[in-house]
Amino acid sequence: MESNNKVASFNQSEMDGQMASNKPVDNKPSGSTEYQLRKYLLLLATLVATVTYVAGLNLPGGAWQDTTDGHLAGDPILRDAHYHRYLAFYYCNATAFAASLVVSLLLLVLDGKNTGWEALLRVVMVLDLLGLMGAYAAGSCRDSFTTIYSAVLVCAVAAYIMLTFTYYWGLEMVLPKKQREDTEKQDEKQSKDTDIHEREELHEVLMLLATFAVTITYVAGLNPPGGFWGDTQDGQQVSDPILQQHYPSRYQAFFVCNTTAFVASLLIIILLLDKRLSSKGFSIR
Template sequence: KKCWGHNLLKLIHDLFSTNKESAAQQDNKLLEKNRSLVMLLATLVVSITYAAGLDPPGGLWPDDRDGHKGGDPVLLATHPTRYKVFFYSNSVAFVTSLVVIVMVQSTLLLQHHILHAAMILDLFGLITAYAAGSGRDFTTSIYVVALAGVVLVYVVIHIVFFTLEDNMDQVHQRDADKLDKRRDMLLLLAILAATLTYQAGLTPPGGFWSADDKFGHRAGFPVFLDNYPRRYSAFFYCNAASFMASVTLIVLLVNPTLYKPGIRCYALYVCTVVSMFGLMGAYAAGSSRHLRTSIYVFTLVAAVFAFLTIQVVIFLMQNHRRGPTVNVSSGKVASDTGTEEKNLREYLMPIGVLAASVTYQTGLKPPGGLWQDNNNGHTAGNSILHDTDRGRYRAFFYSNSTSFMASIVVIVLLLPWKGLHLPLGRMYAAILLDMLGLLVAYAAGSTREWETSSLVIALVVPVLAYIAAYAAVFLFRNKCQCGKGRANEDSA
């Protein structure tokens, strides 16, 4: 009896010891997740605020004239209050992020969410800096800030009305890992949109006027605004909507109380889609100067969707012809399929993000630079390459636009929508189109000779030949080793 009691006490002790160890492991895992999240956000803010601080909105004076010093910010002279609001908000975000990066190893600060609070301050600094630097009047800045409020109010209302009867605690316990992975995906897309739109909003396509002139142009104002006011407004508000939606999304994703129900009711997915379509609208308006070209860009979206739809239909028809198959190990097959889809999604999403980031920036600021004045029949802010070598510019523009639009479409379709199970393998075709567009755009935009462009594209052949040769050597070596092994076995 004494032995039984001793064993029972030992069992209870071991049980609680295991639970404590498990709880400690869970705490460490959560701590590392929080550390990675804070580090990621701080790195984002440092990268964009550093660039914005060195290349401020409004541009720099090109030389010493009219009492200005060459290299000084134009906005400081024309709108001193607005520039100071931008500068100090941007600087606060930059310095705070640097401090957070240095102190992110502190367990105490992470456990008490002090660094999370600092990152929220960072994001509000970004919003203020963007509102001050992207506009030139108070009303426009208020509209920009109001966009963030609209997104936040929408998410809260969506969560409240669509999760009233859900038992959130039970669902979160069961799907915690799945929600965390979806949060990571949404956070990646939000960071992509915030990075691109912050820079594009502060330094819009077309550049800035470098001085006041007799035509009414004012130094520090966007050239795009004066030459194409409607197109600039479309670009400005699409870009601002994407930026505010992405920053608000990041703020919500930091708070588990908000992001878990927000993901379950797809409110945060809607914000992500709005952000992505805002990018598309800003690209279509800012990358070209003619309505017909913008229509062509949006037509590319429909073409990519149609292409993927055809691929999905072919896939479904092939499965229907094969008919249902019976497999005794269906559970294992389902598990393997789920793992394969997860790996494929993790492979395709970063590629789409990469292509979207590089093509958005080069589309708004094309190779060859922009005209700085309206002399000799040229329009300030227009692409120089468009006027000097139109065929090459079109090859670059349409290839770059195809890659960008295909990337955004793939990103949106890769989001795990409920009830929508697309064959991810068919996304390879869109990614292949994406990479091909990047290759052609690079070949057309990086040089001014067609022969050189052809050589750039032809580099694919030796690269593929090298890979094939390496694979052949590897297979031949394995075959020889297998032959030697069999010979040794026979001799033994």
């Protein structure tokens, strides 16, 4: 009997060990929050690189179709019609494109431990977003109404970005390293909660929708429906949208809705990134 009890006890302990080994193991790395942020940043960098590349090759306002009056066929009309707007758009768009490529390269070496890379990544991301908004404002403004409306919205979001970035930078300098590590451990424990997991999934869906909205509104703002005038005659201005002259109310409604959607989508992305950064111990809330 004693021998049978030992065998049964051994078999039971072996089964318990197998069941324990078959339980799902949480292989979630300690830098999982940083990894989630890394995916968001890579998604945003890919978005910006795509739209700025296309916009750089197809400038707003179209291109000259013939060689007359001192301009060459194929040259951008915006450069001759609105030179300062052309320069602002070109430099902002090129800055956003280059910054998005740098962000993608930095994400390849980001391991969640080297704070130097993380600080550089945040600086480049700020340049990326500011360049994108500046290019949209310069490329979509046609008159005083569109200029003022887009400038107010873009400046408001730019101010929030700079405020958030400055706060993060200053907080990282003064916050003790041990306190940041304790915050990371506490957030890692909270991430196992089911409600938090569902909330994170919702944030990912919002990020995808906002990314899609930014893409289409950026392209539509630079190239509104109806195309552009190719010459100056009968009261029309070359490189101006045709819709603006034929249906000014419709054009204003389109511009307001499109610009609002563009800025709101960017703000959603920034708020989601801000929330991810706040889980690392840096938040203005």
